Amino acid sequence: MLSFSYPWLGLLILLPVVMFFSPKHLTRQIALRFSHFDKLIEVTGTQPNSGAVVITPLWWQRILICLTYLSLVIAATKPVWLGEPVAIEQSGREMMVAVDLSGSMEARDFVDPEGIAVRRVDGVKLLLNDFLSQREGDRIGLIAFGDEAYLQAPFTDDFTIISQLLSEMDVRMAGAGTALGDAIGVAVNHFEHSQANNKVLILMTDGRDTTSKYPPIDAAHFAGEHEITIYPIAIGDATNVGEEGIDFDMLERIANYTGGRVFTALNGDDLVEVYTALNQLEETLFDSYTIRPKFELYYWPLTVAVTLNLIMLLIAAQKRRKGDLHG
Known part of the structure:
Protein backbone atom coordinates (compact mmCIF):
# COMPACT_ATOMS: atom_id res chain seq x y z
CA MET A 1 0.00 0.00 0.00
CA LEU A 2 1.29 3.43 -0.97
CA SER A 3 1.49 6.00 1.80
CA PHE A 4 3.01 9.45 2.32
CA SER A 5 4.89 10.50 5.45
CA TYR A 6 4.23 14.22 4.89
CA PRO A 7 1.12 14.42 2.66
CA TRP A 8 0.46 18.06 3.56
CA LEU A 9 3.58 19.04 1.61
CA GLY A 10 1.63 18.04 -1.48
CA LEU A 11 -0.07 21.46 -1.27
CA LEU A 12 3.17 22.90 -2.68
CA ILE A 13 1.96 21.75 -6.08
CA LEU A 14 -0.44 24.73 -6.02
CA LEU A 15 2.37 27.25 -5.49
CA PRO A 16 3.07 27.84 -9.23
CA VAL A 17 -0.67 28.49 -9.79
CA VAL A 18 -0.70 31.06 -6.99
CA MET A 19 2.40 32.73 -8.39
CA PHE A 20 0.91 32.82 -11.91
CA PHE A 21 -2.18 34.72 -10.79
CA SER A 22 -0.40 36.99 -8.32
CA PRO A 23 0.31 40.64 -9.35
CA LYS A 24 3.47 41.09 -11.36
CA HIS A 25 6.30 42.96 -9.73
CA LEU A 26 7.61 45.92 -11.76
CA THR A 27 10.94 47.51 -10.97
CA ARG A 28 11.39 51.17 -11.88
CA GLN A 29 14.80 52.13 -13.22
CA ILE A 30 16.30 55.41 -14.38
CA ALA A 31 16.07 55.75 -18.16
CA LEU A 32 18.44 57.64 -20.45
CA ARG A 33 16.79 60.77 -21.87
CA PHE A 34 17.55 61.51 -25.52
CA SER A 35 16.17 64.69 -27.09
CA HIS A 36 16.19 63.39 -30.65
CA PHE A 37 14.57 60.02 -29.91
CA ASP A 38 12.08 60.32 -32.79
CA LYS A 39 14.83 60.92 -35.32
CA LEU A 40 16.76 57.93 -33.93
CA ILE A 41 13.75 55.70 -34.52
CA GLU A 42 13.43 56.95 -38.11
CA VAL A 43 17.09 56.29 -38.80
CA THR A 44 17.14 52.78 -37.28
CA GLY A 45 13.70 51.76 -38.54
CA THR A 46 12.72 50.13 -35.23
CA GLN A 47 9.58 50.34 -33.14
CA PRO A 48 9.76 51.36 -29.47
CA ASN A 49 8.38 49.04 -26.78
CA SER A 50 8.35 48.66 -22.99
CA GLY A 51 11.64 48.42 -21.13
CA ALA A 52 10.96 44.96 -19.67
CA VAL A 53 12.27 42.08 -21.74
CA VAL A 54 10.79 38.66 -20.86
CA ILE A 55 12.56 35.61 -22.18
CA THR A 56 9.92 33.03 -23.05
CA PRO A 57 11.06 29.41 -22.47
CA LEU A 58 10.68 26.86 -25.22
CA TRP A 59 7.96 24.18 -25.00
CA TRP A 60 10.34 21.45 -23.89
CA GLN A 61 11.78 23.74 -21.22
CA ARG A 62 8.28 24.34 -19.86
CA ILE A 63 7.67 20.58 -19.67
CA LEU A 64 11.03 20.01 -17.99
CA ILE A 65 10.33 22.68 -15.37
CA CYS A 66 6.89 21.20 -14.62
CA LEU A 67 8.18 17.64 -14.33
CA THR A 68 11.13 18.73 -12.15
CA TYR A 69 8.92 20.69 -9.77
CA LEU A 70 6.34 17.88 -9.63
CA SER A 71 9.10 15.36 -8.83
CA LEU A 72 10.47 17.54 -6.04
CA VAL A 73 7.04 17.95 -4.48
CA ILE A 74 6.40 14.21 -4.59
CA ALA A 75 9.81 13.52 -3.03
CA ALA A 76 9.08 16.08 -0.28
CA THR A 77 5.95 14.17 0.73
CA LYS A 78 8.24 11.15 1.33
CA PRO A 79 6.26 8.35 -0.30
CA VAL A 80 6.66 4.88 1.22
CA TRP A 81 5.37 1.47 0.28
CA LEU A 82 3.93 -0.47 3.22
CA GLY A 83 4.21 -4.25 2.93
CA GLU A 84 1.86 -6.84 4.36
CA PRO A 85 1.58 -6.88 8.18
CA VAL A 86 3.96 -9.33 9.85
CA ALA A 87 3.17 -10.70 13.32
CA ILE A 88 6.19 -10.91 15.62
CA TYR A 289 3.23 -7.19 18.05
CA THR A 290 2.71 -6.49 14.38
CA ILE A 291 5.03 -4.63 12.03
CA ARG A 292 4.64 -3.57 8.41
CA PRO A 293 7.78 -3.52 6.26
CA LYS A 294 8.41 -0.01 4.99
CA PHE A 295 10.20 0.73 1.71
CA GLU A 296 11.24 4.32 1.05
CA LEU A 297 10.33 5.58 -2.45
CA TYR A 298 11.32 9.27 -2.29
CA TYR A 299 14.50 8.68 -4.28
CA TRP A 300 12.55 7.60 -7.38
CA PRO A 301 11.04 11.04 -8.20
CA LEU A 302 14.40 12.62 -7.38
CA THR A 303 16.11 10.22 -9.78
CA VAL A 304 13.58 11.12 -12.49
CA ALA A 305 14.16 14.86 -11.99
CA VAL A 306 17.95 14.59 -12.04
CA THR A 307 17.95 12.24 -15.05
CA LEU A 308 15.67 14.47 -17.17
CA ASN A 309 17.71 17.59 -16.42
CA LEU A 310 20.98 15.83 -17.23
CA ILE A 311 19.58 14.59 -20.54
CA MET A 312 18.38 18.07 -21.48
CA LEU A 313 21.71 19.62 -20.51
CA LEU A 314 23.56 17.10 -22.65
CA ILE A 315 21.26 17.79 -25.61
CA ALA A 316 21.66 21.56 -25.21
CA ALA A 317 25.44 21.23 -24.94
CA GLN A 318 25.52 19.06 -28.07
CA LYS A 319 23.48 21.62 -30.04
CA ARG A 320 25.70 24.47 -28.83
CA ARG A 321 28.79 22.51 -29.89
CA LYS A 322 27.36 21.92 -33.37
CA GLY A 323 26.49 25.60 -33.66
CA ASP A 324 30.02 26.62 -32.73
CA LEU A 325 31.43 24.24 -35.36
CA HIS A 326 29.17 25.65 -38.09
CA GLY A 327 29.94 29.21 -37.02
Whole structure:
Protein backbone atom coordinates (compact mmCIF):
# COMPACT_ATOMS: atom_id res chain seq x y z
CA MET A 1 0.00 0.00 0.00
CA LEU A 2 1.29 3.43 -0.97
CA SER A 3 1.49 6.00 1.80
CA PHE A 4 3.01 9.45 2.32
CA SER A 5 4.89 10.50 5.45
CA TYR A 6 4.23 14.22 4.89
CA PRO A 7 1.12 14.42 2.66
CA TRP A 8 0.46 18.06 3.56
CA LEU A 9 3.58 19.04 1.61
CA GLY A 10 1.63 18.04 -1.48
CA LEU A 11 -0.07 21.46 -1.27
CA LEU A 12 3.17 22.90 -2.68
CA ILE A 13 1.96 21.75 -6.08
CA LEU A 14 -0.44 24.73 -6.02
CA LEU A 15 2.37 27.25 -5.49
CA PRO A 16 3.07 27.84 -9.23
CA VAL A 17 -0.67 28.49 -9.79
CA VAL A 18 -0.70 31.06 -6.99
CA MET A 19 2.40 32.73 -8.39
CA PHE A 20 0.91 32.82 -11.91
CA PHE A 21 -2.18 34.72 -10.79
CA SER A 22 -0.40 36.99 -8.32
CA PRO A 23 0.31 40.64 -9.35
CA LYS A 24 3.47 41.09 -11.36
CA HIS A 25 6.30 42.96 -9.73
CA LEU A 26 7.61 45.92 -11.76
CA THR A 27 10.94 47.51 -10.97
CA ARG A 28 11.39 51.17 -11.88
CA GLN A 29 14.80 52.13 -13.22
CA ILE A 30 16.30 55.41 -14.38
CA ALA A 31 16.07 55.75 -18.16
CA LEU A 32 18.44 57.64 -20.45
CA ARG A 33 16.79 60.77 -21.87
CA PHE A 34 17.55 61.51 -25.52
CA SER A 35 16.17 64.69 -27.09
CA HIS A 36 16.19 63.39 -30.65
CA PHE A 37 14.57 60.02 -29.91
CA ASP A 38 12.08 60.32 -32.79
CA LYS A 39 14.83 60.92 -35.32
CA LEU A 40 16.76 57.93 -33.93
CA ILE A 41 13.75 55.70 -34.52
CA GLU A 42 13.43 56.95 -38.11
CA VAL A 43 17.09 56.29 -38.80
CA THR A 44 17.14 52.78 -37.28
CA GLY A 45 13.70 51.76 -38.54
CA THR A 46 12.72 50.13 -35.23
CA GLN A 47 9.58 50.34 -33.14
CA PRO A 48 9.76 51.36 -29.47
CA ASN A 49 8.38 49.04 -26.78
CA SER A 50 8.35 48.66 -22.99
CA GLY A 51 11.64 48.42 -21.13
CA ALA A 52 10.96 44.96 -19.67
CA VAL A 53 12.27 42.08 -21.74
CA VAL A 54 10.79 38.66 -20.86
CA ILE A 55 12.56 35.61 -22.18
CA THR A 56 9.92 33.03 -23.05
CA PRO A 57 11.06 29.41 -22.47
CA LEU A 58 10.68 26.86 -25.22
CA TRP A 59 7.96 24.18 -25.00
CA TRP A 60 10.34 21.45 -23.89
CA GLN A 61 11.78 23.74 -21.22
CA ARG A 62 8.28 24.34 -19.86
CA ILE A 63 7.67 20.58 -19.67
CA LEU A 64 11.03 20.01 -17.99
CA ILE A 65 10.33 22.68 -15.37
CA CYS A 66 6.89 21.20 -14.62
CA LEU A 67 8.18 17.64 -14.33
CA THR A 68 11.13 18.73 -12.15
CA TYR A 69 8.92 20.69 -9.77
CA LEU A 70 6.34 17.88 -9.63
CA SER A 71 9.10 15.36 -8.83
CA LEU A 72 10.47 17.54 -6.04
CA VAL A 73 7.04 17.95 -4.48
CA ILE A 74 6.40 14.21 -4.59
CA ALA A 75 9.81 13.52 -3.03
CA ALA A 76 9.08 16.08 -0.28
CA THR A 77 5.95 14.17 0.73
CA LYS A 78 8.24 11.15 1.33
CA PRO A 79 6.26 8.35 -0.30
CA VAL A 80 6.66 4.88 1.22
CA TRP A 81 5.37 1.47 0.28
CA LEU A 82 3.93 -0.47 3.22
CA GLY A 83 4.21 -4.25 2.93
CA GLU A 84 1.86 -6.84 4.36
CA PRO A 85 1.58 -6.88 8.18
CA VAL A 86 3.96 -9.33 9.85
CA ALA A 87 3.17 -10.70 13.32
CA ILE A 88 6.19 -10.91 15.62
CA GLU A 89 6.04 -13.10 18.69
CA GLN A 90 8.67 -13.36 21.39
CA SER A 91 8.42 -16.61 23.26
CA GLY A 92 10.73 -18.67 25.42
CA ARG A 93 11.37 -19.63 29.00
CA GLU A 94 12.24 -17.55 32.03
CA MET A 95 15.03 -19.00 34.16
CA MET A 96 16.87 -17.71 37.18
CA VAL A 97 20.47 -18.86 37.69
CA ALA A 98 21.94 -18.70 41.20
CA VAL A 99 25.75 -18.95 41.45
CA ASP A 100 27.53 -20.02 44.63
CA LEU A 101 30.54 -17.78 45.39
CA SER A 102 31.36 -19.27 48.79
CA GLY A 103 34.87 -20.25 49.88
CA SER A 104 34.33 -23.90 48.95
CA MET A 105 34.02 -22.87 45.29
CA GLU A 106 37.80 -22.33 45.41
CA ALA A 107 38.41 -26.11 45.22
CA ARG A 108 40.15 -27.22 42.02
CA ASP A 109 38.21 -30.32 41.03
CA PHE A 110 36.47 -29.15 37.84
CA VAL A 111 37.98 -30.29 34.55
CA ASP A 112 37.89 -27.77 31.68
CA PRO A 113 37.69 -28.77 27.97
CA GLU A 114 41.50 -28.96 27.81
CA GLY A 115 41.59 -31.47 30.65
CA ILE A 116 43.01 -29.04 33.20
CA ALA A 117 41.64 -28.98 36.75
CA VAL A 118 40.33 -25.48 37.52
CA ARG A 119 38.46 -23.87 40.37
CA ARG A 120 34.80 -24.71 40.75
CA VAL A 121 33.81 -21.08 40.24
CA ASP A 122 35.75 -20.97 36.95
CA GLY A 123 34.01 -24.18 35.92
CA VAL A 124 30.66 -22.53 36.64
CA LYS A 125 31.57 -19.65 34.35
CA LEU A 126 32.48 -22.07 31.57
CA LEU A 127 29.23 -23.99 32.02
CA LEU A 128 27.04 -20.88 32.13
CA ASN A 129 28.60 -19.28 29.04
CA ASP A 130 27.90 -22.50 27.16
CA PHE A 131 24.44 -22.57 28.72
CA LEU A 132 23.66 -19.05 27.48
CA SER A 133 24.63 -20.03 23.93
CA GLN A 134 21.94 -22.72 24.06
CA ARG A 135 19.15 -20.47 25.33
CA GLU A 136 18.24 -18.28 22.36
CA GLY A 137 14.80 -16.77 22.89
CA ASP A 138 14.80 -17.34 26.65
CA ARG A 139 15.13 -14.78 29.42
CA ILE A 140 17.75 -15.34 32.07
CA GLY A 141 18.16 -13.75 35.51
CA LEU A 142 21.27 -13.96 37.68
CA ILE A 143 21.79 -14.26 41.44
CA ALA A 144 25.11 -14.37 43.28
CA PHE A 145 25.26 -15.67 46.82
CA GLY A 146 27.78 -16.18 49.58
CA ASP A 147 27.04 -14.95 53.12
CA GLU A 148 24.11 -13.11 51.51
CA ALA A 149 22.19 -13.51 48.25
CA TYR A 150 22.11 -10.66 45.73
CA LEU A 151 20.13 -10.22 42.52
CA GLN A 152 22.69 -9.34 39.84
CA ALA A 153 20.37 -9.11 36.83
CA PRO A 154 16.59 -9.38 36.39
CA PHE A 155 15.18 -11.49 33.57
CA THR A 156 16.73 -10.36 30.31
CA ASP A 157 17.50 -11.66 26.84
CA ASP A 158 20.68 -9.55 26.72
CA PHE A 159 23.11 -12.36 27.41
CA THR A 160 26.08 -10.05 26.85
CA ILE A 161 25.27 -8.38 30.16
CA ILE A 162 24.92 -11.75 31.89
CA SER A 163 28.28 -12.89 30.52
CA GLN A 164 29.95 -9.67 31.64
CA LEU A 165 28.54 -10.03 35.16
CA LEU A 166 29.73 -13.65 35.27
CA SER A 167 33.24 -12.66 34.24
CA GLU A 168 33.40 -10.18 37.12
CA MET A 169 32.31 -12.73 39.75
CA ASP A 170 34.84 -14.40 42.02
CA VAL A 171 35.04 -16.53 45.13
CA ARG A 172 34.13 -14.79 48.43
CA MET A 173 32.90 -11.71 46.56
CA ALA A 174 29.62 -12.06 48.48
CA GLY A 175 31.27 -13.56 51.56
CA ALA A 176 32.84 -16.90 52.39
CA GLY A 177 29.63 -18.60 53.57
CA THR A 178 26.83 -20.30 51.62
CA ALA A 179 23.37 -18.77 52.01
CA LEU A 180 21.62 -21.39 49.90
CA GLY A 181 18.15 -20.83 51.37
CA ASP A 182 18.42 -17.06 50.95
CA ALA A 183 19.33 -17.48 47.27
CA ILE A 184 16.16 -19.54 46.74
CA GLY A 185 14.15 -16.87 48.56
CA VAL A 186 15.51 -14.08 46.34
CA ALA A 187 14.58 -16.12 43.26
CA VAL A 188 11.03 -16.75 44.52
CA ASN A 189 10.53 -13.05 45.20
CA HIS A 190 11.71 -12.13 41.72
CA PHE A 191 9.42 -14.72 40.11
CA GLU A 192 6.36 -13.07 41.69
CA HIS A 193 5.93 -10.75 38.71
CA SER A 194 6.63 -13.42 36.11
CA GLN A 195 3.84 -14.64 33.82
CA ALA A 196 5.85 -17.64 32.61
CA ASN A 197 4.12 -21.02 32.44
CA ASN A 198 7.27 -22.74 33.71
CA LYS A 199 9.39 -21.05 36.36
CA VAL A 200 12.85 -22.53 36.71
CA LEU A 201 15.68 -21.89 39.17
CA ILE A 202 19.06 -23.36 38.30
CA LEU A 203 21.11 -23.64 41.49
CA MET A 204 24.83 -23.98 40.80
CA THR A 205 26.46 -24.86 44.13
CA ASP A 206 28.23 -27.47 46.23
CA GLY A 207 25.05 -27.68 48.30
CA ARG A 208 26.54 -27.21 51.75
CA ASP A 209 24.49 -24.46 53.42
CA THR A 210 26.24 -22.51 56.20
CA THR A 211 24.85 -18.99 56.65
CA SER A 212 21.22 -18.94 55.46
CA LYS A 213 18.75 -16.93 57.48
CA TYR A 214 16.05 -18.85 55.61
CA PRO A 215 16.62 -22.66 55.86
CA PRO A 216 17.06 -24.23 52.40
CA ILE A 217 14.36 -26.87 52.94
CA ASP A 218 11.82 -24.23 53.99
CA ALA A 219 12.84 -22.13 51.01
CA ALA A 220 12.32 -25.16 48.74
CA HIS A 221 8.80 -25.64 50.18
CA PHE A 222 8.13 -21.94 49.54
CA ALA A 223 9.38 -22.29 45.94
CA GLY A 224 7.22 -25.38 45.39
CA GLU A 225 4.13 -23.49 46.56
CA HIS A 226 4.88 -20.85 43.93
CA GLU A 227 5.26 -23.53 41.23
CA ILE A 228 8.98 -22.90 40.80
CA THR A 229 11.04 -25.89 39.73
CA ILE A 230 14.58 -26.04 41.10
CA TYR A 231 17.35 -27.85 39.25
CA PRO A 232 20.38 -28.04 41.57
CA ILE A 233 23.66 -28.57 39.72
CA ALA A 234 26.39 -29.92 42.01
CA ILE A 235 29.73 -28.48 41.00
CA GLY A 236 32.89 -30.45 41.71
CA ASP A 237 34.02 -33.95 42.64
CA ALA A 238 31.36 -35.90 44.54
CA THR A 239 34.04 -37.90 46.37
CA ASN A 240 35.39 -34.85 48.20
CA VAL A 241 34.68 -34.65 51.92
CA GLY A 242 34.82 -31.98 54.61
CA GLU A 243 34.42 -28.31 53.70
CA GLU A 244 34.80 -29.08 49.97
CA GLY A 245 32.29 -31.96 50.07
CA ILE A 246 28.96 -31.77 48.21
CA ASP A 247 25.79 -32.11 50.27
CA PHE A 248 23.83 -34.30 47.83
CA ASP A 249 21.20 -35.12 50.41
CA MET A 250 20.14 -31.50 50.75
CA LEU A 251 20.21 -30.93 46.98
CA GLU A 252 18.03 -34.02 46.43
CA ARG A 253 15.49 -32.82 48.97
CA ILE A 254 15.36 -29.35 47.39
CA ALA A 255 14.82 -30.86 43.94
CA ASN A 256 12.16 -33.32 45.15
CA TYR A 257 10.11 -30.62 46.90
CA THR A 258 9.89 -28.62 43.67
CA GLY A 259 9.64 -31.37 41.05
CA GLY A 260 13.17 -30.83 39.83
CA ARG A 261 16.22 -33.02 39.50
CA VAL A 262 19.82 -32.93 40.70
CA PHE A 263 22.65 -32.90 38.16
CA THR A 264 26.36 -33.31 38.67
CA ALA A 265 28.83 -31.21 36.69
CA LEU A 266 32.48 -32.23 36.69
CA ASN A 267 32.97 -30.98 33.13
CA GLY A 268 31.08 -29.32 30.29
CA ASP A 269 29.68 -32.57 28.90
CA ASP A 270 27.61 -33.14 32.04
CA LEU A 271 25.16 -30.35 31.11
CA VAL A 272 23.71 -32.20 28.11
CA GLU A 273 21.06 -33.74 30.34
CA VAL A 274 20.23 -30.31 31.75
CA TYR A 275 19.66 -28.90 28.27
CA THR A 276 17.42 -31.84 27.39
CA ALA A 277 15.29 -31.37 30.50
CA LEU A 278 14.93 -27.61 29.99
CA ASN A 279 14.08 -27.89 26.30
CA GLN A 280 11.11 -30.07 27.18
CA LEU A 281 9.52 -27.22 29.14
CA GLU A 282 6.68 -25.34 27.49
CA GLU A 283 7.60 -21.93 26.14
CA THR A 284 5.79 -18.78 27.25
CA LEU A 285 4.66 -15.98 24.94
CA PHE A 286 6.41 -12.89 26.28
CA ASP A 287 5.30 -10.32 23.74
CA SER A 288 3.40 -10.09 20.48
CA TYR A 289 3.23 -7.19 18.05
CA THR A 290 2.71 -6.49 14.38
CA ILE A 291 5.03 -4.63 12.03
CA ARG A 292 4.64 -3.57 8.41
CA PRO A 293 7.78 -3.52 6.26
CA LYS A 294 8.41 -0.01 4.99
CA PHE A 295 10.20 0.73 1.71
CA GLU A 296 11.24 4.32 1.05
CA LEU A 297 10.33 5.58 -2.45
CA TYR A 298 11.32 9.27 -2.29
CA TYR A 299 14.50 8.68 -4.28
CA TRP A 300 12.55 7.60 -7.38
CA PRO A 301 11.04 11.04 -8.20
CA LEU A 302 14.40 12.62 -7.38
CA THR A 303 16.11 10.22 -9.78
CA VAL A 304 13.58 11.12 -12.49
CA ALA A 305 14.16 14.86 -11.99
CA VAL A 306 17.95 14.59 -12.04
CA THR A 307 17.95 12.24 -15.05
CA LEU A 308 15.67 14.47 -17.17
CA ASN A 309 17.71 17.59 -16.42
CA LEU A 310 20.98 15.83 -17.23
CA ILE A 311 19.58 14.59 -20.54
CA MET A 312 18.38 18.07 -21.48
CA LEU A 313 21.71 19.62 -20.51
CA LEU A 314 23.56 17.10 -22.65
CA ILE A 315 21.26 17.79 -25.61
CA ALA A 316 21.66 21.56 -25.21
CA ALA A 317 25.44 21.23 -24.94
CA GLN A 318 25.52 19.06 -28.07
CA LYS A 319 23.48 21.62 -30.04
CA ARG A 320 25.70 24.47 -28.83
CA ARG A 321 28.79 22.51 -29.89
CA LYS A 322 27.36 21.92 -33.37
CA GLY A 323 26.49 25.60 -33.66
CA ASP A 324 30.02 26.62 -32.73
CA LEU A 325 31.43 24.24 -35.36
CA HIS A 326 29.17 25.65 -38.09
CA GLY A 327 29.94 29.21 -37.02
